[in-house]
Amino acid sequence: MTNHGSVFRKSGALLMASAVIAATWGGTTVPSAFAAAATPASKTSTATITLAKTPASAATFLGAMEEAATLAGVPFTMDKLSGTTIKRKDVAVALQQWLKLDPATISFKDVPEQADYADAVASLNAAGLMKGYTDTLFLPNAILTENDVTVLKDRVYNYIKPFVLEEATIMDLQTAMTQGKLTSKELVQQYLDRIEKYDDQGVSINAVLTINPDALQIAEQLDAERAAQGARGPLHGIPILVKDNFDTNDMPTTAGCICLKDSIPAHDAEQVKKLKAAGAIILGKTNLHEFAFGITTSSSLGGQTLNPYALDHYPGGSSGGTGAAIASNFAAAGLGTDTGGSIRIPSSFNSLVGIRPTIGLSSREGIIPLALTQDVGGPMARTVSDAAIMLDATVGYDKKDVSTAYAVGKIPSSYTDFLDVNGLKGARIGVAPELIPSTKAEEKAVADVIHNAVEELKSLGATAVPISIPNLTEINKYPSLSGYEFKFQLNDYLDSLGEEAPYHSLSEIIASGEFDKAQEQSMKARDARETLDTTEYKDIVLKRTQVTRESLLKVMADHNLDAIIYPTSTQAAGLIGEGQTSGGNNRLSPFSGFPAITVPAGFTTDGLPVGIEFLGRAFDEGTLIKLAYSYEQGTHHRQAPELTP
Incomplete structure (x- = not known):
């Protein structure tokens, strides 16, 4: 790697990155x-x-x-x-x-x-x-x-000051490149070196499935573009890792399954395309719970991903590969998908910020589906500001995903405009005791962190409002639609791959035996479903959505709330081999379609990360970012894992 021999800027204008500080002159x-x-x-x-x-x-x-x-x-x-x-x-x-x-x-x-x-x-x-x-x-x-x-x-x-890669934010990276301390090519190499050191060997986190073989060349081209024309924006030359259920036209897209190990789609997923247009470098693809079925992140192609805070614990899922990788500083930020909690749970377990956007804010085109009624893709990052930058780059209308038509006219010029350190002052935050269980020891460990977080919210200027969510018992009785929609939507996805698709249906995949056998019964149960034209399915789609939305909107209106908070997962990361539960809190967002953001709230006495989740109204991501940023800046709970220094 090139050594510049100086930390001083040689060319270009410094990105404005320092905080506003009062200046004084001569008494006038x-x-x-x-x-x-x-x-x-x-x-x-x-x-x-x-x-x-x-x-x-x-x-x-x-x-x-x-x-x-x-x-x-x-x-x-x-x-x-x-x-x-x-x-x-x-x-x-x-x-x-x-x-x-x-x-x-x-x-x-x-x-x-x-x-x-x-x-x-x-x-x-x-x-x-x-x-x-x-x-x-x-x-x-x-x-x-x-x-x-x-x-x-x-x-x-x-x-x-010399550039330090670990925990560097996107704007830190941009500033270092503008000052001449770093090139994008060097940055890519530094992340590749960390992946080799901590993912492929050493503690062997096992988070990254595929490395982009052209990453260094792409970085070199973006460096040349920066020198000639300046940066496209904050993501210019920034390495990003994406969950391996986002289509990439230059790497396999596998959903973690051996059955798709050689499947390279003809087109990028819409969110990947947007990231590339913003100048981001897709550094590689991350492991996931196979076909996004669960929350422990194990797959037939990638094996078991480990939690970098405790190697004998799960990293969460299904986006656990992205979570463990970003926590370990293998890239600047990442993309995950969320059907029931799959962005937010691994973000919580890895001391990260994760945003599950409103359904329709960002396109799902080119994402291997689990249940499109609930599916979204969104950012996972080490800071709220990085997550906001990622969200800016990935939202917007896509004619191939009709749900994005609902967001037209509801997207601000930039979500970074909501990064207000005083955002909690005067805010009214709903706190529902029933969402913070503590009857079990593993629940109490999380509840203690969340109760402390509520006190922190109040110290930062918010009013904590006791609430009870209407119809919560009824809402929690409804199932996820992944057990209903997966077969039909996966078959549609396989069909979109054309004649080159390695398999053309879920039935063919099951018959091949090339999948994680631990999921065989779940896959067969989904494959046995013959139609979605049933009263049972339609009742779930219509009534579940209606009761969840109306219940949340009513309690927020009754108490004039800006958001509702609760533990992202009611239990911290579990021991590998002993199962993993997360509670039902994370279903409120997908069942309603409303946005949610998780932000680090601290650690259990065993040193396991805990996240606090903010839930808001449809297309009100800006408010959630403002609240989460204020909390983050007022507490600074994020800590890098000591196992990947």
Whole structure:
């Protein structure tokens, strides 16, 4: 792998990634754009702030920069400055020379193009280290204050610190590539190295089924595109892993079954196509519970995937391969599917964020179906912000999936606009005691974490409202439709593969014997179903959906709720070989079609991750993201597994 030999930016403009911090200058009231490297000047040009009066000496500034360099582990070679005070233009020159920033276009009326500090001002502005006070004013002669030094120290440290792959967010990766610390090709190689070290050998998580043989070449092409045209967006050059029931036209799509080990569809699934269009690299395909039947993630093709937090425990399922892989930092983020809980359960068991979108928000075209009445595909990530970026890239109308017509006009410009650290302030969150059981020891371990999470929600400004969900007993009596629809929809999928399909029906697969024999009875029971034209099936589809939706909407309206929360799974990850249960909470979302998001809530006393789930109204993913992000930022419960450092 190439070693750049420097952590300093060589080309391009820094993505605006630092937090908004108040800036101070010389005791006057001026616009606060200097403080807003992460905020466009147009949003800050009219804001004013009373500034502190304590000027900083040149020695104070130099000391702070040297400390930032020491913390980052890079050489400090800034030229000496002198004086009891230091001007803003002098700071720009000193930083530009030290960091070797490329020139940029000047855009401030009070900085003449011929000024000896003009290039420095422009490059610092482009790098996000020193912004203008307004769209057009830089105030080069303003005096640096002690508070400004604190702000600069933080920004400079974050700018020069070496790139660290583990737990890096999508925006961290983009910033590193923009600064020249990293290329997409190098990033792909680093993830491949981790997969080889921890998935193929060592602790052998066994999460990844297939690696894209063209991943490095694709990354190289995207690096060239970035250099020539800039990035397409936040997913440009970002490696993503997808569950192996999403069609990929350059890798087999198997559902974990040996019977489909050589099946390469002609077209990508719609969500995969959208990710590629956004510049993402599909790094590989992940293991799943075969045909998404269960929640322990074992398949005839991939075997048993392990939980990276406890190798003798299940990773959840059916998207357990994606869950274990993303938790282990094998890719930036991933895709899973969810019929009953298959995104949210493995996300909970792997200290991840998982979004089950409203049915119709994202296309299911090209996903091997389990039950289309309930099926969705959605993001699994280490942070809420990464999940929001993934959701942005994968939602939208698809004429091949009529359900997506319901979402037209209901998709915001970006779900990242809802990333509000104060999102829980004033929120009303429904808490139903019947959804937090604690009669068994394994339930109590989870319940203790959730009760603590409720207190955390309140401390972050939310009101916890005791509720009782109407008709909950009746709702829980209804079955999942996977036992009804699977045969017919799988046969349709196999038919879509054309003459090259290895098998053309569930009956043929069963006859071949090329599947996980532990699922034989379930597969035969599904194959024995002759028609969906029955009163029983129609009653489930119509009445189950109606009673679930109306019950949830009524309790939310009666109590003016923004969301309802509960444990994603009422039990943590179980020991492999001893079975796994999750409770019925995760059915509320698929039975209603409403969205849900799970976010890390902490760990049991045995060190197993626990997730808290937020359920909202149809197409209200934005509100759920706002609440979950505020909770995440207020608690920071996510921890990387120690077994895959």
